[in-house]
């Protein structure tokens with residue numbers, strides 16, 4: 168990590184001996200700019216307005232002074248002494264891990280109050296008396312409403328990632344929580360950006376704060392090879408390009424694939440798993456235990472590819488990855504820097520590929536402006552792209568297509584004639600991307616299978632007459648949808664069957680009754 172104040176040492180900051188010894192054990196030599204700027208005033212009970220992103224050492228900038236200040240006094244039942252608010256459960260869990268690490272010489276009770284897990288264990292911790300509460304806003308309010316918490320003893324309030332709290336609609340909750348805490352508290356407020364709404368909030372919550380601003384990273388590591396890859400607009404075309412790209416990487420150890428929307432995370436995850444890749448997904452709609460399991464699977468190398476949204480992945484301390492793929496160009500240029508900062512850490516080499524279609528060019532321009540460099544195209548720019556195929560099928564040479572029946576017989580056969588199992592035997596790399604999805608409890612897949620089962624059951628329940636004029640293997644033309652949800656599920660099922668668009672008319676599959684030879 169780059170240190171701007173190399174002459175400052177941790178022992179200059181006023182931290183206690185217990186904290187300093189934990190910091191030494193963590194292997195840190197110098198404080199980062201946000202730590203050098205925030206720790207001394209925080210230790211003097213000043214309010215802090217820290218403008219810094221994750222990855223700058225921000226967590227230690229509030230955890231270390233809090234540990235020092237907490238050495239005086241002790242916790243009382245149901246009356247926490249300090250409170251940290253985090254926008255996501257993962258970030259809350261990560262801050263709790265930081266407390267364990269830096270607070271290893273302290274005997275503090277730390278309670279993590281996050282949604283998606285039972286109240287019982289959390290209640291027990293509160294009963295014992297918590298020195299530190301680390302919470303997501305909703306779960307904290309639930310505890311307050313159940314009468315299990317008294318906030319009148321809170322001396323320090325930390326609001327972390329305030330701009331994300333705003334994005335996620337948590338500001339009214341934060342305001343409610345702040346009203347429960349004495350006005351005399353010390354407030355440490357962090358945000359990566361300062362849009363006017365956040366500035367207003369800071370003005371309301373903070374009293375004469377010390378403002379520390381750390382420039383957001385706007386440069387990318389020189390060790391990361393960045394390429395942009397021209398694609399057409401359709402998602403199935405993008406997915407095919409991505410698969411080829413992944414397969415072409417000889418040095419891929421693990422990768423994060425970023426999508427802009429959580430729905431696309433789920434779709435891409437399904438598609439990649441159907442194509443035999445070792446893949447997991449991380450998005451905001453997954454329940455907590457699935458998210459934790461997924462992340463652990465990726466960290467332990469059980470999963471090679473992790474499809475993620477920015478919101479789910481931001482701030483997570485994921486170890487170095489060899490590759491980053493941007494399935495979508497990020498809308499905010501800073502997210503690009505953040506995403507590709509996942510690779511090429513500590514001087515190691517990394518690769519970042521971004522799929523770009525015609526609609527993305529303005530976002531690409533903003534990224535290139537921010538990072539102050541042009542990114543090279545991998546295989547020619549958008550003007551060199553062949554015209555879009557009318558359909559997925561027509562994009563392939565006719566002789567490779569074969570009839571539907573032939574395709575069904577050779578299920579899974581690729582355009583080069585290889586079967587997936589042949590590919591597996593031939594290509595150790597492709598093999599390493601695969602994994603037995605059943606070996607990892609996979610909620611995204613379970614959800615997909617459940618949806619497919621529902622649609623299959625719906626099909627079975629259809630009156631027989633609706634299906635008679637078509638080949639047994641061909642999906643029925645979609646009946647008039649009962650409602651939008653129904654239509655959505657049906658479309659999804661179609662997408663699950665095939666990554667390309669649904670063929671129009673009979674395609675290559677002419678029903679047998681039409682092939683009966685006429686009389687000569």
Ligand code: AMP
Pocket residue numbers: 168195196197198199202220221222223224225226227482484
């Ligand atoms: P954060 O911004 O808090 O998410 O921290 C990002 C990473 O920087 C974490 O892996 C920390 O362990 C690490 N880190 C924090 N402070 C320092 C420091 N002073 N020197 C080196 N690494 C640090």
